[in-house]
Structures are given as structure tokens and as C-alpha cells.
Amino acid sequence: MDATGMVRHRAEICQSLFSRCLSHPLFSELDWFENRQGEFNLWAASLKVISSGRPSLDFRLRDRPEVQELICDLLDGLSEALVSLLQPVASELEKENDDENTDEMDSIFSAFSSDGEDAASLPSIGKADGLFSEQMFNIKTILGQLARISTAIRRSGANYRYQKADALLDEESFKDFKRELTVIVLMGSIEARTGEPADNSDITAQITDSSRLTAIQNRLIHANIVRRNRIKFATRSMQKPEKAKPQQPQLKFISLPDIPVELPSQSPSKSVSAKPVTSSQAPSIVATSVVQTATDIGSQFKWEQATDSGTQSPSVMTKVTRTGAAQDYPACPKPVLDDILQCPYCADILPTSYSKQVSRWKGHVAQDVLPHICIHADCQTPDKMYLTSDELLKHMLSQHGVVRWVCDHCATKSAADETFIFSSFEDWEGHMRREHASVSTASQLLSLSKVSQRRMLEPQKCPLCGYAAEHSSSILDDHITKHLHGFALRCLP
Numbered sequence: 001m002d003a004t005g006m007v008r009h010r011a012e013i014c015q016s017l018f019s020r021c022l023s024h025p026l027f028s029e030l031d032w033f034e035n036r037q038g039e040f041n042l043w044a045a046s047l048k049v050i051s052s053g054r055p056s057l058d059f060r061l062r063d064r065p066e067v068q069e070l071i072c073d074l075l076d077g078l079s080e081a082l083v084s085l086l087q088p089v090a091s092e093l094e095k096e097n098d099d100e101n102t103d104e105m106d107s108i109f110s111a112f113s114s115d116g117e118d119a120a121s122l123p124s125i126g127k128a129d130g131l132f133s134e135q136m137f138n139i140k141t142i143l144g145q146l147a148r149i150s151t152a153i154r155r156s157g158a159n160y161r162y163q164k165a166d167a168l169l170d171e172e173s174f175k176d177f178k179r180e181l182t183v184i185v186l187m188g189s190i191e192a193r194t195g196e197p198a199d200n201s202d203i204t205a206q207i208t209d210s211s212r213l214t215a216i217q218n219r220l221i222h223a224n225i226v227r228r229n230r231i232k233f234a235t236r237s238m239q240k241p242e243k244a245k246p247q248q249p250q251l252k253f254i255s256l257p258d259i260p261v262e263l264p265s266q267s268p269s270k271s272v273s274a275k276p277v278t279s280s281q282a283p284s285i286v287a288t289s290v291v292q293t294a295t296d297i298g299s300q301f302k303w304e305q306a307t308d309s310g311t312q313s314p315s316v317m318t319k320v321t322r323t324g325a326a327q328d329y330p331a332c333p334k335p336v337l338d339d340i341l342q343c344p345y346c347a348d349i350l351p352t353s354y355s356k357q358v359s360r361w362k363g364h365v366a367q368d369v370l371p372h373i374c375i376h377a378d379c380q381t382p383d384k385m386y387l388t389s390d391e392l393l394k395h396m397l398s399q400h401g402v403v404r405w406v407c408d409h410c411a412t413k414s415a416a417d418e419t420f421i422f423s424s425f426e427d428w429e430g431h432m433r434r435e436h437a438s439v440s441t442a443s444q445l446l447s448l449s450k451v452s453q454r455r456m457l458e459p460q461k462c463p464l465c466g467y468a469a470e471h472s473s474s475i476l477d478d479h480i481t482k483h484l485h486g487f488a489l490r491c492l493p
Contacts, residue, residue: 007058007068010075011049014040017082027085032136035337039143040078042340042349046150060153071149078142081135140339144351147340151348155367165233166226174225181221181490183207188465189217216375216463219382220487223373226383227491231368234346327486332361343368345492371488372481375463376400389481396476401455404472407431408452421456421472425449 018037021027044050047057061068171178186207206212213221332355335341341350345368354361370385372392379399386392405428407420422428429445454474461468462480464487469477 005052005058006072007061007075008050008052008056010072010079011044013079014075014082015044015050017079017086020086021082031338035339036139036143038337039147039340039349042336042342043143043146043150046347046349047153067149067153071146074142074146074149078139078146081138081142084135085132144339147349147351151350154346154348158367161234162230165230168233169226169229171225174228177228178210178221178225179208181224182210182213184487184490185217185221185464186212214463215377219375220373220463220484223383223385224488224491227369227385227488228493231345231491231493234368235344238342238344238347326482327362327489329358329362329365329489330492332358345369365492369488369491371485373484373488374400375460375480375484389476389485392481393476396457397455397474401457402472404454404456405449405452406454407435409436428452 018033018040021033022037027033048055049057051057053059057071058068061071186209189212190203190206210218333341333344335352335355339352341352341355342348343350343364345365348364350364354364366387370387372386372389374382374384374392374395376396376399381395381399384395386395402423405422405425407422407428410420410431420431422431428449432445432448456472456474457476458472459469460473460477460480462477462483464483467479467483469480
């Protein structure tokens with residue numbers, strides 16, 4: 001088989017098997033199976049799994065065979081689980097007059113509710129039939145792993161998508177948004193100068209005059225326009241549900257050869273054909289243009305983390321939350337199915353656990369926003385955005401930091417430590433000889449100067465208000481990072 005169609009072929013088999021399950025009344029009456037089919041179709045649509053050619057997942061994995069093999073293994077496991085469910089059904093169909101078997105199968109599902117809640121369903125079926133509960137658990141687990149891989153793949157190609165979105169940016173289409181941001185920024189500047197709220201109608205002309213913006217303020221506004229455009233680009237294919245007569249599109253059955261799908265079990269003679277069985281009442285859920293075209297998988301994709309449900313990217317959750325905990329992030333959206341939700345800012349398919357962990361949801365949105373940007377006037381990369389304040393600090397110290405010498409002995413005893421930060425070695429040396437004669441020998445001072453030398457930022461000023469830090473510092477001012485973070489969130493629709 002052509003290697004470029006390995007994932008697509010397996011996904012088509014899984015789609016067919018889901019349709020076969022739902023073509024049988026025993027399964028079609030249960031929301032659980034219909035929801036799992038919906039999850040699978042959303043996953044397939046998000047990565048263009050069923051597509052062929054350059055847009056397809058197979059093509060984009062051409063240089064990552066280990067990722068392709070991982071996805072193929074998961075799809076094989078999913079088809080195996082579905083076949084295991086169909087085997088007793090196939091046996092039942094062969095016994096046309098055996099009503100007793102039919103009654104027994106019905107009793108297996110008697111404890112199932114049709115409200116789509118898995119928590120009450122799985123334990124009940126587990127008591128009646130171990131095989132079904134085990135395979136249903138496997139189906140749900142595999143779909144969760146596929147969803148995590150989907151998110152990781154899309155995240156790894158984020159920079160490429162950003163480049164595409166930025167190349168298509170039409171600032172004229174965001175003129176109203178730009179005007180709104182201009183008013184917000186200039187309003188803050190006027191309040192800082194007057195010391196009181198700027199709500200007088202006489203200043204309307206001032207707060208709408210974009211020529212009054214500084215270069216840094218223009219940079220912040222442009223960054224938010226870029227963010228808004230990226231969100232618009234990422235979610236361009238998301239469709240709002242129609243209010244009148246929502247249609248239930250039928251999954252188009254694929255034509256597969258009548259090849260048995262063997263189970264790696266003790267009874268190899270039992271097999272179920274992967275050929276779809278048509279049924280006029282077979283329900284199905286398909287993902288119709290709910291996500292954007294995926295892009296090439298990025299080099300930073302880590303499949304080990306993508307398949308580990310216990311890995312929740314602590315660096316994102318903790319470092320982002322460090323400055324974002326007090327920010328007013330939008331609430332997590334409602335699930336589109338019982339176990340999954342769709343991010344309205346990047347169209348990623350996420351598990352509903354995000355709605356229960358606020359910090360995790362904030363970390364995800366922060367990855368879409370990249371809320372930090374350099375505020376140094378002479379920055380050579382003024383449009384580069386950073387996920388965390390730590391990343392921004394690393395940039396600013398390396399590109400805009402200045403060398404200073406600190407008297408740690410005096411600084412630890414004083415609340416106002418600016419007096420003990422020196423811009424030259426000579427000033428620091430003079431202070432040490434006057435105040436700390438015990439370490440004034442040349443050799444001692446030379447050794448001490450190496451550990452007293454620091455790379456710092458000049459006193460920072462907030463471009464959104466009148467606040468200004470008093471001292472040089474080796475960290476970003478907390479007030480400024482929080483203010484910039486909050487302003488960046490205004491990009492969210």
C-alpha cells in the first residue's frame with residue numbers, strides 16, 4: 001500500500017465500522033455510540049485525515065514516520081474494538097429465528113440511558129458483559145489519545161499558520177477595532193496626566209486622534225490586530241449551528257473491499273467484514289467544515305507528550321497563570337458533544353476536562369493569544385510575541401539589558417536598593433572601599449565583582465498608563481506585565 005495513504009485507509013475503515021454499529025438498532029438507540037462517532041469525525045475533519053494529496057494528514061506526516069505509525073496503531077486498535085462489538089451482532093443476525101439471543105442482547109443494554117451520560121452507562125454494562133465494557137472503554141480511550149495528538153500536531157504547526165494569517169492581514173478590515181483600541185489607550189494616557197477619569201466630552205477629539213499615540217502604543221495596537229486576524233483565520237471554517245431545522249447529514253458510505261478484519265485473539269476464525277452495511281435508519285454524525293485546514297507538522301511536535309494524558313504542559317499552565325491568574329479570561333465554551341469541546345479561538349478539539357480546570361483553559365487561550373510583546377523602543381523584533389513573561393524577560397535581558405554592579409550586602413538591608421546599584425565598575429569599587437573596607441583588597445574585589453555584576457533592565461514605564469518603575473531590575477515589573485497581558489486579551493472576539 002502507498003505509505004501516503006496509510007492513515008486515510010485506516011480512518012475510512014473506522015468510519016465504515018462506526019456506521020455499521022449505528023446501523024444496528026441495539027447500538028443506534030444509544031447516544032454513547034453516536035457521540036463517539038461524532039468525536040471521530042471531528043478528529044478526522046480537524047486534520048484532513050480522509051483527504052488526499054498535499055492537504056492530507058498522510059502527506060504532512062511524510063517526514064515523521066514515527067508519528068504516522070503511532071496514529072496507524074491507534075486506528076488499528078479502534079477498528080479492532082469496533083469489530084469486537086460487531087462480532088456478537090453478526091452472530092445474532094445469522095440466527096434469524098433465535099429470539100432468545102435477541103432478548104439477551106437487549107438485556108445487556110437495559111441499564112443504558114439515552115441521555116448521552118457515560119458515567120452512568122459504563123458501570124452498568126460492565127456488570128452484564130465484560131467484553132462490551134472493555135471495548136467501549138478502549139474506544140473512548142483511543143479517541144482521547146487521537147484528540148491529544150491532533151492538538152499537538154496543530155500546535156506544532158502554529159508558526160506556519162501564523163505566517164499564512166499575517167500574510168493575508170488586511171488592516172483596513174479592522175479599522176473599527178483599531179479605533180476602539182486607540183480610544184482605550186489614549187483614555188488611559190489622559191487619565192494618567194490628569195489624575196482623574198477622562199469622561200469629559202471635550203476630550204473626545206483627543207482620544208480618537210491616533211497621531212497622539214507613541215511608537216510603543218502603536219505597536220501594542222498593531223499586535224492586537226494581528227492577534228484578532230490570526231483568530232479569524234484559524235476559525236474561518238467554524239460554522240454556527242442553524243436554528244431552524246438542524247439537518248442530520250448522513251455519512252457517505254465508502255466502498256471497501258470485502259476483506260475480513262481479523263482480531264488478534266484466541267479465536268482467529270471469528271472475523272467481521274469491513275464492508276459497510278447500508279441501512280435506511282442508520283444515524284451518523286459528520287464534521288462538516290468545523291475546523292481549518294491543518295498545516296505541516298512542526299519540528300517541535302513531541303508525540304510522547306501528546307499521548308500521555310497525565311502531561312498537561314505544566315510550563316504553560318504555571319508560567320502563564322503567574323501573570324494571567326488575575327486576568328479576566330473568557331469562560332470555557334460548552335461542549336459540542338458530551339466529552340469534547342471546540343476552542344472558539346483556534347478551533348482545536350479539546351476534552352471537557354478543560355472546562356473543569358480554569359488554569360488549563362487559560363493556558364490554552366494564552367497559547368492562541370501570545371499575550372506578551374517587547375516594549376523597548378529600539379527592539380529589532382518588535383512584532384514578535386511571547387507566551388510567557390519569562391520568555392519576554394529572556395528576550396529583553398539579552399537584547400536590551402544593561403550591565404550593572406550591585407552591592408548585595410547593602411541591598412538586602414535596604415528597601416530602596418537603587419542606591420546600591422551602580423552603572424560602572426569604578427562606582428561600585430569606590431562604594432566597596434568606603435563602606436566595606438574588609439573586602440577592599442584588589443584580589444578580593446576582583447572576585448566579588450564577578451558575582452556582583454548583573455544584567456538588568458532600565459527602569460520600565462507602562463505604555464498604557466502613567467506608572468513608571470523607580471529602579472533598574474533584573475525582572476519585569478509585575479504591574480506592567482499584568483497591564484500588557486490584560487490589553488492583549490482585548491483581541492479576543
